[in-house]
Amino acid sequence: MDRRWMNGASRPFSKVLIANRGEIACRIIRACKEAGLSSLAIYAEDDAESLFVEMSDEAVLLPGVDLASTYLNVELIIKVALEKGAHAIHPGFGFLSERADFARAVQEAGLIWIGPPAQAIESMGDKMTARRLMRQAGVPVIPGEEIDELDAESALSAIHEASQRVGLPLMIKASAGGGGKGMRMVSDFSEVRSAAQAARREAESAFGDGRVYIEKMLTSSRHIEIQILADSLGNVIHLAERECSVQRRHQKVLEEAPSPVVSAALRSQMGAAAVNAAKAVSYEGAGTVEFLVTSHGTFHFLEMNTRIQVEHPITEAVTGVDLVFEQFRIAAGLPLDRSQSDIRINGHAIEVRIYAEDPASGFLPAIGPLVLYQAPTGPGIRIDSGIRQGDQVTPAYDPMLAKLVVHAADRKAAIRRLARALSEYVILGCTTNIDFLQDLISHPEYLSAKTSTDFIELNWPDGWSNTATGTEVVLAAASAEASGMQRLSSAISSAEDGEPLRHDPLNPFISIGRHLP
Amino acid sequence: MRYEFQDLSGQRWQVALSSSEAGLAIDSLTRGDENIVSHLSAKVGAQQVTLSDGSRAKLCKVGDDWWVHHQGRTHRVTILEAGTDDSQISDGSLVAPMPGTILDIMVTPGESVSSGQPLLLMEAMKMEHKIVSPSDGTIENLLCNIGDRVDQGAVLIVVDAIE
Known part of the structure; x- marks a missing residue:
């Protein structure tokens, strides 16, 4: 297999364990094939017939029926990688991709982690810490307050007080959250308590951490994110924006690049802010800095996703950069092979x-x-x-x-x-x-x-209705x-x-x- | 050949077909109480039907449901057995929309409830779902407890609606 692209790399590897399933596992397996790397899939029993298992060069069954014993089983996944001679682990998105303890354990086992340093995941994963770091780095954040109180009652009263200062409508969000979990919108002060309780309960059960923060809800704002790439030598570039405003239940439905409302000037401002955000946490690899852009054209840091994103293909389409391959290059210790001025936007891409x-x-x-x-x-x-x-x-x-x-x-x-x-x-x-x-x-x-x-x-x-049935x-x-x-x-x-x-x-x-x- | 279907909006269709040289032709067609005059006919292939207006439909059947892809849109019509009613479960029965766990029950049997009032909270597919009363009425029966794991379609609560 042709792996000449890896010549001169400080951390060469040839076999990648994919700690994921489904669509993103298939995406990574395809990238492995193109890069001359062999792919090792892991799967749970109910995925035995799944496409990604069929596509991989090799696949190992993880016994057990729940996620904790399969796709979230840190110890077993590392053990499989070592036993089967994999050199690197790609986490995809979801599952263990933003778990700093996993990133750390992979590296401590002597394996290459295809992702950012554990410390960067930690800083960005705790949304309250991230907000504080971004303020320090001069990246504008959404107006709001972090609630540090741990005890349920004092947290609830702190939330109540903070909500008066932040104003309505507001969002209560889990500090450990993401993907719409542990998140509640409040449009009336009488709802604060029940919304806070629900957010804390959902966060506690989903993440084992019930801490929440409050953000002013920026209504009719746009969700625009910047793709960045950072190598292990400190070079950081951005690959322009993706607009992901169309969402349901805080989950994206449609994404497009470039954003129809981002001017070249706004793109370079947001791009610079995203590069600063990445540098503030010594980022490495592919990452995404999410912003809300108000109707007045101001932008506010929302969060950073320290992994490959679901919607990465639209950036690949308009920039011609293969982001998963770039993840491999960066993990191998190679420097970025292009600079900011090499990044051009060609045409328009939409993902649904x-x-x-x-x-x-x-x-x-x-x-x-x-x-x-x-x-x-x-x-x-x-x-x-x-x-x-x-x-x-x-x-x-x-x-x-x-x-x-x-x-x-x-x-x-x-x-x-x-x-x-x-x-x-x-x-x-x-x-x-x-x-x-x-x-x-x-x-x-x-x-x-x-x-x-x-x-x-x-x-x-009033919701959407099915297409009418005709004769x-x-x-x-x-x-x-x-x-x-x-x-x-x-x-x-x-x-x-x-x-x-x-x-x-x-x-x-x-x-x-x-x-x- | 007579068939009765129900579409996704709840509308009922009755259709009578007969074979002709052009394929299967419509003898009569009603939608609810309305008679529809149509001279369309259909030819059936392996996994698709070609209609006399030139359009094609791709189909498959799962259970009693026909899934139909026609002119870029997906439809589902349920075939109804002659003389049977589909309301095996009484109207006020609220069933679990998918497998999950009951997190909270906000009402007790005998309690009066209003349309849209939250009755219970369940977790499924890692999201919390609120189950609300479909009408004004009283809680006739409560068939689950907090912490229960329930299967899809399990009756959770019965609301006796005020007519």
């Missing part, structure tokens, strides 16, 4: 996340068999996915099925390409958000780039039933109880994370 979820009932996760799965192809289309036809979507893991990325000359062309690709995307047997995404990208407010983090709530205040659909189903077509499809879907979640239009289940105005 295809989720197994029901947008007609509050985006509740859906399960079911992927009886028919046909992904779009053609110019400017990239699909990153960890599933294929015949797989079963279970409630065990994240409901993201695939990422659809389009690249075209400009935003309008990219939207046209995305509309074409979404209409070609066929997933039958499990409810997905594909129809909702088609409505989203054809919405006049989206077309005119008036996106904000409350875009979905603002434009679908053609009923005739097609009746004809198929009359002709016995089901014998063919039921043979494919015989796996387990293939009954999908039934969603009543008057669904009484709503998620707490989502507040409809």
